[in-house]
Structure formats: structure tokens, C-alpha cells
Amino acid sequence: MSVVLHLDLDAFFCSVEELLDPTLKGTAFAVGGRADSRGVISTCSYEARKFGVRSAIPTAQALRLCPHLKLLPGRHGVYGDYSRKVMAILGDYSPVVQQMSVDEAYLDLTGDPRPGREIAATIKARIRADLDLPCSLGVASNKLVAKIATNSGKPDGLVIVPAGDEAAFLKPMPLDMLWGVGPKTRAHLTALGMKTIGDLAAWPTDDLVRRFGEHGRQMSAASQGRDDRPVVSEHEAKSISAETTFARDVSDAAVLHRTLLELTEQVGQGLRRDGLAARTVKIKVRWPPFETITRQVTLPGTVELDNEILAAGWALFEQVWKPGKRVRLIGIGVSGLTDPARQLSIFDAPDQGFTRRRKAADVIDRLRDKYGDAAIQRASLAGRRRRWVPPAKEGDSG
Numbered sequence: 371m372s373v374v375l376h377l378d379l380d381a382f383f384c385s386v387e388e389l390l391d392p393t394l395k396g397t398a399f400a401v402g403g404r405a406d407s408r409g410v411i412s413t414c415s416y417e418a419r420k421f422g423v424r425s426a427i428p429t430a431q432a433l434r435l436c437p438h439l440k441l442l443p444g445r446h447g448v449y450g451d452y453s454r455k456v457m458a459i460l461g462d463y464s465p466v467v468q469q470m471s472v473d474e475a476y477l478d479l480t481g482d483p484r485p486g487r488e489i490a491a492t493i494k495a496r497i498r499a500d501l502d503l504p505c506s507l508g509v510a511s512n513k514l515v516a517k518i519a520t521n522s523g524k525p526d527g528l529v530i531v532p533a534g535d536e537a538a539f540l541k542p543m544p545l546d547m548l549w550g551v552g553p554k555t556r557a558h559l560t561a562l563g564m565k566t567i568g569d570l571a572a573w574p575t576d577d578l579v580r581r582f583g584e585h586g587r588q589m590s591a592a593s594q595g596r597d598d599r600p601v602v603s604e605h606e607a608k609s610i611s612a613e614t615t616f617a618r619d620v621s622d623a624a625v626l627h628r629t630l631l632e633l634t635e636q637v638g639q640g641l642r643r644d645g646l647a648a649r650t651v652k653i654k655v656r657w658p659p660f661e662t663i664t665r666q667v668t669l670p671g672t673v674e675l676d677n678e679i680l681a682a683g684w685a686l687f688e689q690v691w692k693p694g695k696r697v698r699l700i701g702i703g704v705s706g707l708t709d710p711a712r713q714l715s716i717f718d719a720p721d722q723g724f725t726r727r728r729k730a731a732d733v734i735d736r737l738r739d740k741y742g743d744a745a746i747q748r749a750s751l752a753g754r755r756r757r758w759v760p761p762a763k764e765g766d767s768g
């Protein structure tokens with residue numbers, strides 16, 4: 371059973387502004403664009419919310435609702451600094467943190483022996499103690515319910531939904547608490563006589579599909595508290611890769627292996643520089659003239675050392691290459707990037723041998739940084755001129 375924690379900072383920009391200017395506390399103020407330049411409200415204080423001011427409404431409208439509203443232009447560099455500090459704290463409590471925005475993140479707590487409530491309370495207290503920022507948290511068996519739990523407890527909330535209680539928890543909530551139910555859909559559902567998420571959960575799925583298509587099926591599942599989206603850390607969507615195109619096509623196994631080793635060293639160096647390990651190794655091969663294939667393998671654990679990455683990459687290569695076959699381009703990459711400290715390498719238990727080899731890799735990386743790539747080479751590379759291409763980074767976080 372999964373355990374997901376969702377965290378959202380309360381009125382984040384306003385909370386930071388209050389730290390910088392405590393006289394703002396308890397007053398109606400907002401961060402947003404100016405009314406005379408068609409600005410909108412970015413965030414507003416809870417005092418301003420009492421007057422009906424909300425995020426995303428035009429500033430002109432906000433000033434009509436609350437004429438004494440104090441408008442601040444916002445200091446996004448400062449907010450970014452606080453956001454990074456919050457995310458760093460979250461990283462201490464789970465290896466899988468999915469940052470959704472500047473003030474919102476999911477943590478995968480699955481497998482953690484401590485109760486979710488205890489971890490959530492610790493995080494809340496630490497963000498308060500270290501940064502003096504208020505936040506709300508929700509813990510549930512999936513992202514959908516955890517986020518609704520957070521929202522239901524705002525501000526300064528901590529709401530736990532025990533596994534099995536998802537549908538019962540959602541049942542009395544208004545429809546617009548549900549992900550995917552915007553004003554238009556809500557109006558449609560209201561016209562059918564539904565008021566709560568429970569009403570939607572009780573409605574026949576077939577009828578919702580008939581009326582709303584696939585969206586109807588999703589809403590039906592969501593209303594019952596079902597959601598199977600995984601928590602995916604930002605790194606996992608990214609990859610580090612390097613490739614090279616030969617000036618002349620190559621069919622010599624030794625040359626191909628050496629080249630793959632060179633490229634692997636670039637990838638491994640990038641991985642270690644970012645303090646990451648990888649779960650997936652992939653290769654890219656182009657046969658002349660242009661046919662390009664990729665193959666990848668997701669490993670049962672993580673890899674971070676060059677020889678581990680190379681072993682997986684060469685095994686993939688041997689699956690597609692026959693001796694004598696000419697190769698125009700070869701590349702290797704890693705993805706599924708994660709924190710190496712939290713998981714065991716698939717090749718080694720964290721014994722002394724592993725630690726020693728990891729240290730050796732660190733030393734090699736430091737020497738390369740200091741003296742350049744020519745300073746240190748593996749035996750099989752000695753005497754060969756090296757061509758270095760900065761490791762390409764591709765992909766984006768989801």
C-alpha cells in the first residue's frame with residue numbers, strides 16, 4: 371500500500387512578505403500586478419480572503435471587493451530562495467519528492483516504518499522552526515486524496531486519511547474539491563442534481579462516460595478516491611547522455627567498446643557531479659546511413675559507477691550488434707535518476723569494496739576537473755586522442 375504525503379505552503383508569497391515586514395500580519399494584502407496594467411492577484415492574505423479576494427482574479431476586481439487591500443509587487447527571487455529551502459527540507463524525509471510548483475510537493479513515504487502522521491508533523495514543525503513558514507499537509511494512499519486532505523485542512527492543517535477510508539473521506543466534500551471538476555463541469559453535475567463528491571461516486575459510471583466521455587470515467591474513479599499516478603521525483607524524468615558520430619563507420623568491436631567506455635565516463639561523471647544514481651541505462655546506435663535504434667534496460671537497483679553503466683550498456687549493444695556490422699553513431703545514457711545514498715547498488719552491497727571504488731571514481735572526477743580529461747585515463751584509453759562532448763541533458767520534469 372502506497373503512502374503519499376502532500377504539502378502546500380499557506381499563502382506562500384504573503385507568508386514570505388510577512389516575514390520581511392511583520393506589520394503586514396493580520397492585514398488584507400496581496401501580491402499581484404497593478405490594476406491599471408490589467409494585473410491579476412497572485413496570492414492574497416487570509417484576511418483579504420474574508421472579503422472574497424482570491425488568486426487569479428483581476429486586481430481591479432480585488433480592489434472593488436476590498437478597497438483597503440494593500441498591493442505588493444512581489445519579490446520572486448526571495449520566494450525562490452525560500453522555496454528551495456523548503457524542498458531541501460522535504461528531501462530529508464523521502465528519496466522521492468515531486469515538486470509541483472514553487473510551494474507544493476508530493477513525497478512518497480511508501481515503505482517508511484514511521485507513521486505518516488509522525489513524519490508529516492515533523493516536517494511541519496521543521497518548516498516552522500527553520501523558516502517560520504506555515505504549511506498544510508495531507509497523508510493518504512494516493513496523490514489525489516492526499517492533496518484534497520491538504521486543502522481540507524488549510525490553513526496550518528495536517529489531515530491523515532487512513533487507507534480504506536478514501537471514499538468516505540471524500541463523500542461530504544463539495545464537487546469542486548475534486549481534481550478535474552472545473553466551473554463548467556460542476557455546473558453540469560449540479561444540473562443533474564449532484565452536490566457532493568459522494569453524489570458523483572454514487573452516480574453510474576456508464577452514464578458519466580455517456581455524458582462526459584473519458585473525462586466522465588476519470589471523474590468517477592476520482593470521486594471514489596482511486597488514483598494510481600505514482601509520485602515521480604523531478605530527477606526521474608531527466609537523463610544524462612553522451613553520443614558520438616564516427617568520422618568513418620566503425621565495425622571493430624574493440625573500438626566500439628572503447629568509444630562506449632569514453633562516453634560512459636562522461637555520463638558517469640555528470641551523474642556523480644549531480645550526486646545522483648540511475649535506474650535505467652539506454653544506448654543509441656545508428657547503422658549507416660541513417661537507421662537509428664535505441665534500447666534500454668531498467669535495473670532492479672541503481673548504478674552510479676562507470677563500470678556498472680558500461681556493463682549494462684555493452685550488454686544492450688551486444689543484443690543488437692553482430693561482429694562486422696558497421697556503426698555510424700553510438701551513444702549511451704542514464705535516466706531514472708535518484709539519490710544514490712538511499713538505495714543499494716545492484717552490483718554491490720554497500721560494503722567496503724563498493725565504498726572504495728566509489729571513492730576512486732570521486733578522485734578521478736576531481737582530477738579531471740582540476741587537470742583536464744587528459745590527466746587520467748583508463749588503461750584501455752591510454753594513448754588514444756579523446757574527443758569530449760559535454761554530456762547532453764534532455765527531457766523535462768513532468
Ligand SMILES: [Mg+2]
Nearest residue numbers: 378379381473
Ligand atoms: Mg500554496
